[in-house]
Amino acid sequence: MNTAAVRRRYGWVASIYDWANLEGLLYARARARAIELLDLRPGARVLDVACGTGANFALIERRIGPSGTLVGIDLTPQMLGRARARVARAGWSNVTLREGDVCELALGEPFDAAVCTLGLSVITEWERAWEAMATAVRPGRRLAIMDAGFPEGTGRRGAGPLAWTLGRLFAADCARRPWRLLERDAAGPASERFTWGWVTAAAGAR
């Protein structure tokens, strides 16, 4: 799906996203693990690529504290609107939200860590997005990906209702397995599987 079509899709998905993605059943454990693997410290400067409605924010804020900085980037204004409301509700004053295609934005000062959860399976130019994310981080600092896809070793035989929903509703490509980019490029990569092998949390150093 091209970038304009992804933006249109998430424009209407935004209003149902936080319950329709079945977070508790499918992703909560893997998400928590991906953020844990970032090894964040108070004061860290963190990039959340394709941050959506801000599902990672509380996990990150808990670790970086008020002296840290969190920058969330997303393509879709309606998703960012939800993220902005979440930030306001929680009273975080160290979060900056930026609207745009992560492949096209200048990401600014280097980060201590970057994460992308359920984003690389959706972003049209996902390999470019990974490169942008990886180069935004200082050498030696941490990168993490959490994403869904066909379990390793199953090819497309793993296709079923979950793959159908991810593809049709959330515009996610289950064949990408974007954690393989991290396993290929990062130093000391570690990957863990969740949700019957459908969800992977992976992290390593730039």
Ligand SMILES: C[S@@+](CC[C@H](N)C(=O)[O-])C[C@H]1O[C@@H](n2cnc3c(N)ncnc32)[C@H](O)[C@@H]1O
């Ligand atoms: C499945 S949601 C994931 C949201 C959030 N990271 C999470 O874990 O719940 C995918 C998000 O990717 C965003 N997105 C898609 N293409 C993008 C791009 N090129 N640049 C930035 N964000 C993009 C969409 O707007 C959407 O919010």
